[in-house]
Amino acid sequence: MKLSTQANLYALGAIALWATLATLGVALSQVPAFALTGLALIIGSVPTWGHWRQWRVSRAALALGVYGLFGFHFLLFIALRHAPPVQANLVNYLWPLFIVVLAPLLLPGVRLRSAHVLAAGLGFLGAGLAILGGHSLEAAWAWGYLPALGSALIWATFSLGSRRMAQSGKGFPTAALGLFGLISGLLALACHVWLEPPLHLGLRDGLLIGVMGLGPLGGAFLLWDRALKLGDPRTIGVLSYLTPLASTLLLIAVTGRTLTIWIGLATVLIVGAALLAVRVKD
Secondary structure: OOHHHHHHHHHHHHHHHHOOHHHHHHHOOOOOHHHHHHHHHHHHHHHHHHHHHHHOOOHHHHHHHHHHHHHHHHHHHHHHHHOOHHHHHHHHOOHHHHHHHHHHHHOOOOOOOHHHHHHHHHHHHHHHHHHHOOOOHHHHOOOOHHHHHHHHHHHHHHHHHHHHHHHOOOOOOOOHHHHHHHHHHHHHHHHHHHHOOOOOOOHHHHHHHHHHHHHHHHHHHHHHHHHHHHOOHHHHHHHOOHHHHHHHHHHHHHHOOOOOHHHHHHHHHHHHHHHHHHOOOO
16 A cells, blocks of 8 residues: 555544544533643544653654644634634634645755645635624624634644654654643643633533543554555645534534535535645655
């Protein structure tokens, strides 16, 4: 099997797990954001504990890992609490677009084609439709879209930064993601103790946090890291736009919201941008 095919399969595995993240976040909306982030990240790190010897990484790698795992998920959960969750989820999924657009700036030897630029424009248009939904900007705006956009930028730059480190020979083993998740989780729990009210979890909450930790905040990281190290980040980035479709439909089904024509058009534009960009050859 070609390395590019393996990379795409790893990426699709991560995408399938991430499609559940927004729905789990909404189902756990009563859990304080720092506490949810911390517990899920610590649980997600557990499968790598047996490979702790691979946790010896540079300070730069550690800083990048904590920046990516802690920053992305905390801002995402904040966004889901302060903006309509379906729209905030779509805005958050601008991170594949950022990967495609920023790859030529951050990775040596990667060029940006006109089709990538067109795909980026379509993706932004789709996000705009998701936010506005046929209303004026003033009527549709919620400040939660800002952390959604910030989380997208963080994940894109983290993903490209890890690829850049690998290309330079200063990368980190996949198992080191467990260290990043563990430290990020402990940092989030410290913030919870300092800034949030005491945590009270029921059995259902605990089970859902466990699912979130082992799935979208655990196994997905390992699959994503392998994908980025083996494949073309532009192709992987645009493949990731399949996630909004699955994620949005799942979120709508669980929350009982209506699939409006605006959300439908936004999803078509975003997925269309992915299909356009993935066909581009060097």
